[in-house]
Amino acid sequence: MxxxxxxxxxxxxxxxxxxxxxxxxxxxxxxxxxxxxxxxAPPPPPPATVQAEQRVAMSGAMKAGDYAAAMPPPPAIMAAPEPEFRDKYEDVDPNPVKLVSEEPVSTFSIDVDTASYANVRRFLKSGVLPPKDAVRIEEMINYFDYTYPQPEAGADPFATYVTLAPSPFAEGRQLMQIGIQGRDIDRDARPPVNLTLLVDVSGSMHSEDKLPLAKQALKLMLDQMDPQDTISIAVYAGAAGEVLEPTPVSEKRKIYAALENLRAGGSTAGGEGLRLAYSLAEQGLKKDAVNRVMLLTDGDFNVGITDSEQLEDFISRKRESGIYLSVLGFGRGNYNDALMQKIAQTGNGTAAYVDTLSEARKVLADDLGGNLFPIADDVKIQVEFNPARVAEYRLIGYETRMLDRADFNNDKVDAGDIGAGASVTAIYDITPVGSDAAQIDPLRYGDAANASDRKSGEYAFVKLRYKPPGEPDSILLTHAVTDADKADSLDAAPQWVRFATAVAGFGEMLRGGEDLGAGFGWEEIRNLAAGAKGEDEFGYRAEFIELSRLAETAEAQAALNRPAPEQ
Structure with a gap:
């Protein structure tokens, strides 16, 4: 018993x-x-739904209007579980300090992406430091509008500004800031847009900060577009499908209805989705118009074309046809930042990360011109430093955009693009000749003795190449950096130099601060940024100052959580 x-x-x-x-x-x-x-247990799906799903799986594409019928109903669970952290970032080492006597020339492609800043902000607002590989300092710097003056009428599509100022990072060093301001365009004179939206509706996009936020963001963008612009919508989950054929924005209700019908579920055939999106873009291709695919995803491609090199090759071929690609990243836990950066760079587009509705408004409303309308393609910068005045240099950021010296004059080498009204900023940390701040011993048998024979009045010679959109040949611009570009103190430097310096120092701190002196830290970043905040219409700079406080707190917390060293 x-x-x-x-x-x-x-x-x-x-x-x-x-x-x-x-x-x-x-x-x-x-x-x-x-x-x-x-x-x-939920009842089995009706036979019509099963048949629709089978047709999609077999054909790899859906006709317009089939998508809503083919997708299963949304799950009954209202709150998704906290995702496992599987974000992917490219492992890149910071640029090293280089001796001018050994390597006087630095060459790189410009970068107007801003994804890193918004992604870093998401980590800090969660109370933790971001992974170091998530911090791309150039994207953090370029997140902000530095109000560089517009190019003169009738001149080149952008203007260049160079400033030398004492570095707050370490005594005895200087910062050389290169600013490029793209010409804005008259909204009434802008070209029409043929935009294909490719929306990831896989199961990983279910949470509120992914597909629901993406749909809200797209509605904000539609309000900024003209009635004659056209929108197409394609989706991908276990298979790719067409949701909306090329439709004029004047039929806004039809576009809204297509967006509202989007539901998340299934695996992620991102490569097949790109094929379909480019096909739709080709159907609506317009001469003398902006033809672009915009991908909205968390980047988790796991079905179809998943190899990054194959995707890049495919996107590169489509770029030559005049169809560019932009990428908007969403969510956490599954975010493939490395892949998103690569395909955006290859597609002559921008990469942004949207973590809030406010960020969606910035990217797709306030900065829409810079993200949609290119004014210069394949923009490259090459700087030759004068060994008579500069002993060492280090480019802050742009590690994934470095080019070989010979690439500068090779018009077949792809580079970054500048959109209407957008700006690009690059900062070099340099050590003047004779400064005690030099980090590398000079060569005993180097050619320093001949340095005095060179043009001692110049610090550096800056060269830029760009192509007018769609043109095969580049145009060269040059700027000699002299004492006329030098500020006597950082306080005397333009406001844009001081704020960009604060952001650069912020990025350096997040990456470990190895190139910063002992006297520069979070408090110095806040003081520098506060003194250069300016009007700050949308509060982005005030938010940056608050992020520096969150970063300081997260750093202190991380130090407390580290295990004590073994005795």
Whole structure:
């Protein structure tokens, strides 16, 4: 009798454990199972839905209007579980300090992306420091508008500004800031837009900061577009499908309805989605118009073309046809930052990260011109430093944009693009000749003795190359950096120099601060930024100052959590 009773008890325990396991698989908890019986199993989908899904899986594409019928109903669980952290970032070492006597020339492609700043902000607002590889300092610097003066009428599509100022990072060093301001365009005279939206609707996009936020962002963008612009929508999950054929923005209700029908579920055939999106863009291709695909995703491609090199080759071929690619990243836990950066660079487009509705407004409303309308393609910068005046240099950021010296004059080498009204900023940390701040010993048998024979009045010679959109040949611009470009003190430097310096120092601190002196830290960043905040119409600079406080707190917390060294 005792054994029989014991067996019944054990059977009851096993049944309770089984129910608990089921609850955990669907996001429930053991406490909820103890109080509430499990819900009944959902009814099987109707035959028409099953048949539609099978047709999609076999054909790899859906006709317009089939998408809503083919997708399963949204899951009953309202709150998605906290995602496992599987974000992917490219492992890149910071640019090293270089001796001018050994390597006087620095060459790189410009970068107008801003994804890193918004992604870093997301980490800091969660109370943790971002991974170092998530910090691309040039994207943090270029997040802000530095109000460089507009190019003169009738001149080149952008203007260049160079400033030398004492560095606050370490005594005895200087910062050389290169600013490029793109010409804005008259909204009434802008070309029409043929835009294909490629929306990731895989299961990983279910949470509120992914697909629901993407749909809100697109509605903000539609309000900024003209009635004659056209919108197409394609989606991808387990297969790619067409949701909306090329439709004029004047039919806004039809576009809204297509967006509202989007639901998340399935695996992620991103490569196949890109094929379909480019096909739709080609259907609506307009001469003398902006033809672009905009990808909205968390970057988790796991079906179809998943190899990054194959994707880059495909996108590169499509770029030559005049269809560019921009990327908007969403969410956390599954964010493939490395892949998003590569395909955006290859597609002559921008990469942004949207973590809030406010950021969506900045990217797709306030900065829409810079993200949609190119004014210069393949923009490259090459700087030759004069060994008579500069002993060492280090480019801050742009590690993924470095080019070989010979690439500068090779018009077949792809580089970054500047959109209407956009600006680009690059900062070099330099050490003047004779400064005690030099980090590398000079060569005993180097050619320093001949340095005095060179043009001692110049610090550096800056060269830029760009192509007018769609043109095969580049145009060269030059600027000799002399004492006329030098500020006597950092306080006397233009406001844009001081704020950009604060952002650069912020990025350096997040990456470990190895190139910063002992006297520069979070407080110095805040003071420098506060003194250069200016009007700050949308509060972005005030937010930056607050982020520096969050970063300081997160750094202190991380130090407390580190295990004590073994004795």
């Amino acid at each position: 005792r054994n029989k009773t014991l067996g019944l008890v054990m059977a009851s325990v096993a049944a309770a454990a089984l129910l608990t396991g089921c609850a955990n698989e669907t996001g429930g908890s053991t406490t909820e199972i103890a109080q509430t019986p499990p819900p009944p």
